[in-house]
Amino acid sequence: MGSFGLSWRCAMRALPMLRGRKAMRKQFGVLLAALFYYTGLIGLARWLQQRSGPRLIILNYHHASGEDLRRHLLYLRRHYRVLHLDEALTELYAPAERWATKRDKRALVALTFDDGYHDNYTHAFSLARELRMPITIFLIPGYVESGDYFWWGEGRRLVQRAGVAVVTLEGRTYRLDALEEKARLSQTIDARLRHASSIVEREAFLAQVRELLAVPGNVTVEEEKDRPMSWAEIQKMQESGWVSYGAHTMHHPILAYLSDPADLHYEVSECRKVLEQRLACPVRSLAYPVGRAEHIGEEVVQAVKDAGYAWAVTTYKGSNTPASDPYLLKRMLSDSSRNWLVMAAETSGIWDLLAPLWKAVIGKGEDVA
Ligand SMILES: [Zn+2]
CATH class of the missing domain: 3.20.20.370 (Glycoside hydrolase/deacetylase)
Known part of the structure; x- marks a missing residue:
């Protein structure tokens, strides 16, 4: 009973990892890479790579x-x-x-x-x-x-740390207590920054958003690693x-x-x-x-x-x-x-080696890498 209890608790803890397609794909990728590694296929792919x-x-x-x-x-x-x-x-x-x-x-x-x-x-x-x-x-x-902070993380960071509950940007009003609205605002900011046609334009827009959102100037521990x-x-x-x-x-x-x-x-x-x-x-x-x-x-x-x-x-x-x-x-x-096994699989070139086989099994148009 003791061991059943333990494995049940482990399974419960593992459940969130299995939720969502992305997490499942990730887990599957690690499993596949582990299979390739421990059966020696990655070593074989590396050997072929070296001979080329x-x-x-x-x-x-x-x-x-x-x-x-x-x-x-x-x-x-x-x-x-x-x-x-x-x-x-x-x-x-x-x-x-x-x-x-x-x-x-x-x-x-x-x-x-x-x-x-x-x-x-x-x-x-x-x-x-x-x-x-x-x-x-x-x-x-x-x-x-x-x-x-680098511009590409600013959409998310500024919205996350906003000191106001409602903001109007370029004629549209966003309520920051609603998750969807927050995500939309963050995307709008990102898109403007990404497509900037000059550094002056980008920085002026950023300054405007920082002011509108009244973000506090202190740096959190989490943010420290994101600075240059x-x-x-x-x-x-x-x-x-x-x-x-x-x-x-x-x-x-x-x-x-x-x-x-x-x-x-x-x-x-x-x-x-x-x-x-x-x-x-x-x-x-x-x-x-x-x-x-x-x-x-x-x-x-x-x-x-x-x-x-x-x-x-x-x-x-x-x-x-x-x-x-x-x-x-x-x-x-x-x-x-x-996971390092996924990196090992990718650097070995094994996906390229298996691609023809994979395509033959699951049909054209699918790409493994
Ligand atoms: Zn870069």
């Missing part, structure tokens, strides 16, 4: 305070050659003969963190030092300078040798939405200039803000080339070979709170 020639997997993290980051790093250290991004890219594009003579032919991995959240300092830095693993962080100098790191923290990390930096534009606009080409060039080139001054070393790579295909047109890529960068990373999903376009490098989105 030089390859670079660039992982794309944001926050570092998720509970599974240590396991991610331990796994990657064991099965890949983890390098700073610039080193890894230099090696990827080196003449083929050099790779042929390499003894260690494990695929290359670069760990990248976008935006420069404060928990990169409090969590990723200590892990990188302890495990002796290099990481690369893409910085936004305008935010480091101001210490402001300071220059002092950035320099301390750099001195350790385990952290390198890339550019993520001056203020993180979606570059394709900027209406003035001068703004596009400023965001990209000024970022490199400021970072090189602050860090006293060359800055050769850039991560496009919200780097999806629809946000990276020809003018954007040209601006990055004109500013003197050697490489640029997107959020297009996949890994890179010497044939990859150096200004449209692919990354794999990762998350420090995601």
Whole structure:
């Protein structure tokens, strides 16, 4: 009876985890990844990946305070050659003969963190030092300078912390004691910020919303990890040798939405200039803000080339070979709170290997990844 009681309590506790399709899909993904890992399929996929020639997997993290980051790093250290991004890219594009003579032919991995959240300092830095693993962080100098919250989290944060019960924004009134209204207001703010055609317009709108919502100025413990790191923290990390930096534009606009080409060039080139001054070393790579295909047109890529960068990373999903376009490098989105087995499955490329089989079983039009 005792053990029945215990398992019943465990099941009850597990129930909320199983609620909702998203949670179930997540659980299923972990189970599948565990099955692949413990049957040796992930090891086999990694072996095939290694035999296919030089390859670079660039992982794309944001926050570092998720509970599974240590396991991610331990796994990657064991099965890949983890390098700073610039080193890894230099090696990827080196003449083929050099790779042929390499003894260690494990695929290359670069760990990248976008935006420069404060928990990169409090969590990723200590892990990188302890495990002796290099990481690369893409910085936004305008935010480091101001210490402001990043714009993409402001819709949710401002509405959550509003000091008023009713607000009228752009002719529409929202009652903030109703959850649906709150969500709608948050979405409206996000959409305006996302589609801003200049930094001036975006910041003016943000100032207006902050005032309307009367948000208190104090910072909660929960909010602390969402703030940017300071220059002092950035320099301390750099001195350790385990952290390198890339550019993520001056203020993180979606570059394709900027209406003035001068703004596009400023965001990209000024970022490199400021970072090189602050860090006293060359800055050769850039991560496009919200780097999806629809946000990276020809003018954007040209601006990055004109500013003197050697490489640029997107959020297009996949890994890179010497044939990859150096200004449209692919990354794999990762998350420090995601189970390490799922990350292991994704980096091994097993989904790509199984895709034809999967399609044959469940029919066309379905995508496993
Ligand atoms: Zn970003």
